[in-house]
Amino acid sequence: MGRIRFLDELTANSIAAGEVVERPASVVKELCENSVDAGASVIVVEIRGGGITEISVTDNGAGMDDEDALAAFGRHATSKMTRIDDLDSIGTLGFRGEALASIAAVSRVALTTRRIETPTGTVVRIEGGRLLLHAPTGCPEGTRIVVEGLFYNTPARYKFLKKDATEAGQVSDVIGRMALACPGISFRLLSNGAEVLHTPGNNDLKSAIFAVYGREAVENLVEVDGRDDVVRTTGYVGLPAIARKSRQTQTLFVNGRLVRSRTVTSAVDRAFETLLMKDRYAFTVLNLTMPQNLVDVNVHPQKMEVRFWNDGAVFSAVHSAVRSALQAGLHIPGPSDAQESPDPASAPAPSPSAAKPSFYEQVPLATLPFREPAAFPVQTVRSAAADSSTAPAPAPSASIPPRVDDLRDARPVGKLFNTYLLLELGDDLLLVDQHAAHERILYERLLQRFERHVALSQPLLAPLVVELSPADLNAAVDAAEVLKGLGYDFDSFGPRSVMLRAVPVPYRGMEPRAAFLAAVDGLESLAPSDPESIRELLHTVACKAAVKAHDTLDDAEAEALLEDLRGIENPYTCPHGRPVIIRIPKYELEKRFKRIV
Ligand SMILES: Nc1ncnc2c1ncn2[C@@H]1O[C@H](COP(=O)(O)OP(=O)(O)OP(=O)(O)O)[C@@H](O)[C@H]1O
Ligand SMILES: [Mg+2]
Incomplete structure (x- = not known):
């Protein structure tokens, strides 16, 4: 038998x-x-x-x-x-x-x-x-x-x-995310009799975000609404101020279903590139709507994995939607907009959802790296009742913070420590970090020209022999195409030197030899076919070529710098995510002088 x-x-x-x-x-x-x-x-x-x-x-x-x-x-x-x-x-x-x-x-x-x-x-x-x-x-x-x-x-x-508290945290995490997926439904979670979460169910995503993440989050959101022929991307992304050290505050729905997708995560990362400090991740609540037959949800029993018909198309839809939302929504950060995690000691009592890794991150296949738990706890909303009439409402948004275009109306009031340009704008004092600003300008210009294959070269009046170590010479010859794409023109000249004929235009003012060496310095980790490593090289070049803190700028140079800043795509952070401009409101000063209490 x-x-x-x-x-x-x-x-x-x-x-x-x-x-x-x-x-x-x-x-x-x-x-x-x-x-x-x-x-x-x-x-x-x-x-x-x-x-x-x-x-x-x-x-x-x-x-x-x-x-x-x-x-x-x-x-x-x-x-x-x-x-x-x-x-x-x-x-x-x-x-x-x-x-x-x-x-x-x-x-x-x-x-x-x-x-x-x-x-x-x-x-x-x-x-x-x-x-x-x-x-x-x-x-x-x-x-x-x-x-x-x-x-x-x-x-x-x-x-x-795991321990009860850890399991309770996972439950609260998943309910919070479902509540974001279904803002029209009121979710209420009680753990051992105590209310942990309560969303109003008033069909307003921002109200649901408020109930789940609290006031700081809703005050730093940028609305996303982009569509192409196939994919509509809606929801919110957070300004850099609420970026966190983990991906715990990233939530994605595809046709209303809570899922995870590496494609979408990388599109968001790319859209936020150079806006966030290292190892920070953007806050996102995004919903992708697309024809059902273009997405396979039956990949795993827990239905959290999806397969798209075309990852590239989804990547570019999400990337461009988030990118244009950010372009419209970024502004000059004020005192509460610093990119800092709340100090654990002063943060509200950690909710169970701070346990790691979250249910969402964990299930079912480890396609995302596990990170530290988010220091951004789920908010307790105790007073809310189930119906929307008594729902917690988001805070009224404060007056619109200034954007870089407003610099046109700003009055220069001086320079500080030979490092910051000071400007008065309405009721704000603005401080521009001259190095960070110049670095960003150079970076964007180099990148644009590189991507569009329109490098602008400035021929040298007399070609220049630049000596290099044998290793650097090899690296320069290997990366000749990339360097030419940036606007450098050179030939090898003997065993240890090159003949430099032109440098990229943004180097005006910088000594050509130093400009070339700056680029060679950045070649160490270059993989010419990897766009990310090319951008990294451009960071290095921009950083080295930019005016330094303590370089003295005359008034005309300072004005030109601000003028250039207004013309670029993202004037708010240097390529490493540090702020270019900050804003100190008048009331902050008045508080310190005790003119107001
Ligand atoms: N809360 C509910 N209200 C009404 N009907 C329900 C409810 N829960 C379950 N059902 C019914 O029971 C059926 C079985 O539920 P079950 O969750 O096992 O399967 P499913 O939802 O159809 O598929 P899946 O296994 O993918 O969740 C559902 O198809 C639905 O008809
Ligand atoms: Mg079911």
């Missing part, structure tokens, strides 16, 4: 459960997604013991009739899809028909549910996949599912669970 057997349904379910249900946060995600699919406008989640002891999810959605209440727990039982072709047009979050079966296989589940049109509801109890009760009951319309003793019958899984 053959040795191959079909597994019984219970065993099969509990194996499948391993893929769908990993921890309390994954249970919560599945249950909330079901509530969203059922059209709920209010979803209340309560957890005890980090969700290991108990999770309950209550919604005011469509509910189920008596028959469906039982069928829902069957493997591959779904009301959301019937044929494989439906996968091309999935409009619901669920479609695999295995979440409830999986959850019920590894816990004790009680479901009570009622459809609006039926006077009585149904209760179903299942323990470790075994049906204990299926009976009529009185209950409000909608659905309530209580999951107790997660993994009580699978000790091998149970032991991988």
Whole structure:
């Protein structure tokens, strides 16, 4: 007799459960997604013991009739899809028909549910996949599912669970993100009886961001709304002031589904390139809308991975949407806009969501590097009720901060430490870092010319012999194409030198030999076919060629510098993400002089 057997349904379910249900946060995600699919406008989640002891999810959605209440727990039982072709047009979050079966296989589940049109509801109890009760009951319309003793019958899984507080943090993380995906739904999370999160559900994404991340976040958002033929990119990105040391404050939806995508992450990184300090990541809440058949969501049981029909097209859609939003939204940073993480000692009490790594970052494949936990806790909004009438509203935005174009109206008032140019503009004192400003101008010009293949060279009156070490000479000859693309013209001249005939135009004023050596210096880590390393070389060249702090600029030079600054794409940070201009409002000075209190 053959040795191959079909597994019984219970065993099969509990194996499948391993893929769908990993921890309390994954249970919560599945249950909330079901509530969203059922059209709920209010979803209340309560957890005890980090969700290991108990999770309950209550919604005011469509509910189920008596028959469906039982069928829902069957493997591959779904009301959301019937044929494989439906996968091309999935409009619901669920479609695999295995979440409830999986959850019920590894816990004790009680479901009570009622459809609006039926006077009585149904209760179903299942323990470790075994049906204990299926009976009529009185209950409000909608659905309530209580999951107790997660993994009580699978000790091998149970032991991988983390401390309660860590699990609670993961739950709060996933609910926060779902609330951002569905701003029209009010989400409320209680942990051991205390409210952790409450979103208004008033269909305003900014209000949801306020409820999840707090006031500082909403005060530093730039709206994104870009579209090309196929992809629409909407949502918000944060100004550099709220960039963090991890990706924990990055959230992405594709057609309303919470997912992760390396393509989108790199497009955002690229759009923020040179705007953020090293190892800082932008705050983002982005939703990509595209035809359903251009994105495959059925890549992994937890449905957090997606495959796009064309990664390049998605990259450029996101990149250009975020880039143009930033161009419109960046401004001269004031006192509270410094790119700093809150000091852990003075930050609000850490919420459970500060645990690392987040459910979102962790599930299911480690396609993103794990980082430090974000020091940007989920905000507790205690006073909010479920309906939108008493919803927490975002703070009214303050007056619009000045932009670099406004420098035209600024009055130069002097120079400080031979390093900063001082300007008066309305009720602000502006300080421009002359080195950072010049560095940015040179960088952008070199980059533009390089990318457009229109290097502007300035021929030298007399060619110049520049001596190099043999290693530098080799590097220069190897990178001749790149250097020519920048505007250098040279030939090797003997074993240890080159004949330099031209340097790029922005070097006017800089000694040509030094200009050439600056570029050669940056060749060390150049990989000519890697655009990022070419930009890195341009950083080096720009940095070395720029006026230094303590170089004395005369008035005409200072004016020319400010004029140039107004003409470039991103005048607010140097290529390393440090600020070029800062703003000190008059009231800051008046406070210090005690003219106002
Ligand atoms: N809160 C709810 N309100 C109404 N119906 C629900 C609810 N939760 C589950 N259901 C019903 O139970 C079915 C099974 O749910 P389950 O989560 O197991 O599968 P699914 O959502 O169809 O697919 P997936 O496994 O991808 O989540 C759903 O298709 C839906 O008809
Ligand atoms: Mg589901």
